[in-house]
Amino acid sequence: MILILLGAPGxxxxxxxxxxxxxxxxxxxxxxDMLRAAVAEGTEVGLKAKEVMExxxxxxxxxxxxxxxxxxxxxxxxxxxxxxxxxxxxxQAEALDSMLKDKKLSLNAVIxxxxxxxxxxxxxxxxxxxxxxxxxxxxxxxxxxxxxxxxKCGGTEFTRRSDDTEETVKSRLQAYHNQTAPLLPYYKGKGxxxxxxxxxxxxxxxxxxxxxxxxx
Numbered sequence: 001m002i003l004i005l006l007g008a009p010g011x012x013x014x015x016x017x018x019x020x021x022x023x024x025x026x027x028x029x030x031x032x033d034m035l036r037a038a039v040a041e042g043t044e045v046g047l048k049a050k051e052v053m054e055x056x057x058x059x060x061x062x063x064x065x066x067x068x069x070x071x072x073x074x075x076x077x078x079x080x081x082x083x084x085x086x087x088x089x090x091x092q093a094e095a096l097d098s099m100l101k102d103k104k105l106s107l108n109a110v111i112x113x114x115x116x117x118x119x120x121x122x123x124x125x126x127x128x129x130x131x132x133x134x135x136x137x138x139x140x141x142x143x144x145x146x147x148x149x150x151x152k153c154g155g156t157e158f159t160r161r162s163d164d165t166e167e168t169v170k171s172r173l174q175a176y177h178n179q180t181a182p183l184l185p186y187y188k189g190k191g192x193x194x195x196x197x198x199x200x201x202x203x204x205x206x207x208x209x210x211x212x213x214x215x216x
Contacts, residue, residue, distance in 0.1 A: 001026065001080030001213075002105060004087075004187075006180055007113035009172045010124035011198045012205060016113070017082050019206050024213075027077050031064060031085035038067045045070060065095045072103065080108075090182045108216050110187040111209060113198030117173050124169045131157035 003026065007013040017028045038046030039053070045066035049059050064086060071077065087093040100106055126139035132155030137144055144151050150158075163172075187193040194215075196208035 001108050001216075002083070002100065003080070003108060004083045004110040005113065006110060006183065007198055008115050008117070008120055008176045009169065010120045010127075011113045011115045012202065013084065013113060015202060016205060016209055017084060020082055020209070025079040026082050027080070028082045028084055029068065029071055029077075031068075034067050034071050035059065035064070038070065043067075043070060061089075061092050061095050064092070065099050068096070069099050069103070072105070087183065088179045090186050093183055093186055107190075107192055109212055110183075110193050111212055112184065112193065112195045113205065114195050115198040117170075119199060120173065121166055121169050124164055125166050127164060128158050128160045130155045131159045 001024070003020070005013045005017060020026045021028055035049060039050045040046070045063055049063050049067065052059055052063065068083070068086065072081065083096075087096050097107070123138070123141070126141070127136060128138070129136050130150040130153060133150060133153040135150055135152040136142070137150075137158070148156055148158075150156070163169075184193060194212045196205055196212065198205060200208070
């Protein structure tokens with residue numbers, strides 16, 4: 001099974017991808033992680049990527065598709081994968097389709113987690129983590145049982161991501177919409193676009209995604 005999760009920053013893609021991994025044995029393939037791994041391993045496409053990056057350039061669609069292709073050939077991807085961060089453009093989507101066709105594979109579903117931008121800004125800017133164990137919290141939606149004390153490890157130091165400001169989040173949301181807009185009609189035309197309510201409770205979103213999987 002090959003899935004793509006589409007969702008704006010803060011939509012909960014990471015949480016849902018983790019649940020899909022745990023229940024179905026799917027592997028979440030993050031383009032950033034794969035790129036770093038390919039460079040570190042010195043694969044053919046990894047070396048090409050390293051050369052481009054050292055010159056300050058952007059890794060081409062061909063190189064990125066090649067890295068994904070190599071990763072799909074590894075045994076742990078046999079049950080299926082969730083693509084994270086790719087494709088971002090229609091050209092990348094076409095390159096992905098071509099690569100999968102060469103492998104006699106196909107994309108099963110593109111699941112869009114529909115969200116409200118204003119609520120997402122509040123959701124993202126309010127989140128923080130325990131500096132000791134990494135447990136996640138939120139100013140409004142998920143406070144520690146005891147104020148200032150981590151529920152999991154008892155730590156009292158917390159951190160916030162420097163880019164979780166209102167201005168930065170709005171900019172990231174705009175970039176997401178600009179990049180994703182062409183992908184929606186592309187995948188709708190292929191009959192693989194599915195939508196779930198990303199603003200629903202986390203467990204409800206999981207149930208909606210599971211319903212999509214049962215359909216396919």
